[in-house]
Amino acid sequence: MPSVVVVGTQWGDEGKGKIIDLFTGSAQHIVRAQGGNNAGHTIQIGDLEYKLHLIPSGILHPNTQCYIGAGTVIDPKVLIHEIKSLEERGIDTKERLWLSPAAxxxxxxxxxxxxxxxxxxxxxxxxxxxxxxxxxxxxxxxxxxxxxxxxxxxxxxxxxxxxxxxxxxxxxxxxxxxxxxxxxxxxxxxxxxxxxxxxYVVDVETRIHEALEKGENILLEGAQGTFLDITVGTYPYVTSSNTTASGICVGAGIGPRAIDHVIGVIKAYTTRVGNGPLPSEEKNSFLDHQSAREFGTTTGRKRRIGWFDAVLARTAVRYNSLDSLALTKLDILDNQETINICVAYSIDGVRTEHLPTLSCDIEKIIPIYETLPGWLTTTENITSIDALPPNARAYLQRIEQLCGVPISVLSLGPEREKTIIVNDPFTHEVAVR
Known part of the structure; x- marks a missing residue:
């Protein structure tokens, strides 16, 4: 049975919490493998909103076993507060949440x-x-x-x-x-x-391996995003752990061959919290922060906003060996007359389709855009790809072409039901388009 990694492809805040929650119903085991309470997942279930910083999102599903792995760093005060907050809302963590002694x-x-x-x-x-x-x-x-x-x-x-x-x-x-x-x-x-x-402290790594041997479904949830990775991110404006799929494997104590599918969660545009390069940033944002819900889950800080960066996305595909993309927040672009996609960079007058290694060189980037027409109609209640406005479908197809991988999930709002699953990595069911 499959083991699936869900990883952020930008600078975090891509909507991983919702995508993880979406597939948790198919998994018996959920693993948080790296980072600490500097990251946050927001999950919307009906009228209830849950913000989790350490505990895996799978805890909201009663039949899952949830693990905080060896690659994490844990603030006990924060973790205990999260446990108590969940229990106050009727969600029991006992015999369901486990901590690696190596964290x-x-x-x-x-x-x-x-x-x-x-x-x-x-x-x-x-x-x-x-x-x-x-x-x-x-x-x-x-x-x-x-x-x-x-x-x-x-x-x-x-x-x-x-x-x-x-x-x-x-x-x-x-x-x-x-x-x-x-x-x-x-x-x-x-x-x-x-x-x-x-x-709560048990030999998490052994339990995960036993689950693999039994053929049970495992979901590994990433925190933050690819370009916050300490090694391949936009250093020094990065976090202190490895946020890519390979880092998640290490933090969970399993090898890369145990993984069947890697999903990269990516916004229909680009955002970043804090300092550091953001090549496609629009200083005068084309979006309203309030209506777009662009404030950090952990810090509450206003996110910086840019157009979809295909160069960045392709790099994330390569770093994570992505099998597919889960594209979120397409609905936020519903009112845009035209939409830009950054397809290449100009650095000192030279065109490149590769992300430079050094942040000082990334800061020099002038984005080269391809402009597509918007669709100027709501998409949030659409339930199939073919029911999308033609210009929205064209936008998605262009992203797939530029990234070289298919979109397997499309999110059109924060609620669970506002999602189109094109291809389920656990069941391999393909939706009727």
Missing amino acids: HVIFPYHCLLDTLLEAKKGERFIGTTGRGIGPCYVDKANRIGIRIGELVRNDLFPKLLKSVLTLKNEKLTKLYNEAALSYELLLEEYSSYADTLRP
């Missing part, structure tokens, strides 16, 4: 150092969420991080915390002239979190 733990010193370092960066200011994600991954790379499996061990955690906090307090007091953090208070606070989370 790393975010502490207050991570959040504090995140803010302090960002303030010192000057022109290299990134615009991080300040949630301590980067400093936690730094500790992981430096091999001084504390993992969930260690947090819940009373024989290990006090000694590890004392050792790490000594290093952090030296940095806080001597480099940043900040007050030292109290070992006793941190130990008390995090020991309380450990008591709450201990029943």
Whole structure:
């Protein structure tokens, strides 16, 4: 049975939460494999809206097993708050949500150092969420991080915390002239979190492999987007984890050959939160932020907006070995008389159809556009591809041609029912067009 990866193809906020929720009904196991509470998924079910930052979206389906994998970083306070918020709305997480003991733990010193370092960066200011994600991954790379499996061990955690906090307090007091953090208070606070989370900690990687061996359906949900990847993203304006399909596999503890289908979620236009290059950006946006719902799930910040960037999309197809696209927010373009697609770049007068490696070169890009006519009619209640306005169909076909992969899902609004599934990666059912 299939294992499917859902990955963002832009800079996050593509609508992955809805697409993940859509296919969760076909999967028995849902895995969140990387990142932390710097990312967010918004899922609309009827009149109810759920915003999740750590817990996999599949928790909203009662028959799923949900996992937070080894590649993640977990703020226990945030996770416990999410668990309680879900339970207050009648969604039980016990015996359904599981944490990898290899996931790393975010502490207050991570959040504090995140803010302090960002303030010192000057022109290299990134615009991080300040949630301590980067400093936690730094500790992981430096091999001084504390993992969930260690947090819940009373024989290990006090000694590890004392050792790490000594290093952090030296940095806080001597480099940043900040007050030292109290070992006793941190130990008390995090020991309380450990008591709450201990029943959730299991050997997640083994459970996932057992599910694979049984032929059960597995959905791996990506956080953020391809071009926020620490390795292939628009560095330094990136996150601190690997956000591509291969990074998701590593974070879940499985190999790439276990994956049957990779879906790239992509907006019908392009957005980005925070600093960094956005080649097709329109400073005077062609969309209204409020009606387009273009505010970050995690930060609430207004998103920057640009036209669909086919060069960027093709690059994401290559980085993720995408099998298909889930295109979201087509309905937001309903009132556009004309619609631009960025088909190439001009850099210092030279045309290229490839994304440069360095952000300083990406910043020089002048987008080369192909202009298509809009459709000037609502699409949000349409239930088949053939029922779309001809110009909307032409727009989708052009995106498929430029990206080199088919569109398997089309989203026409935030609600579940406002979706056209062209080809289901789990059942392989092809919709009547």
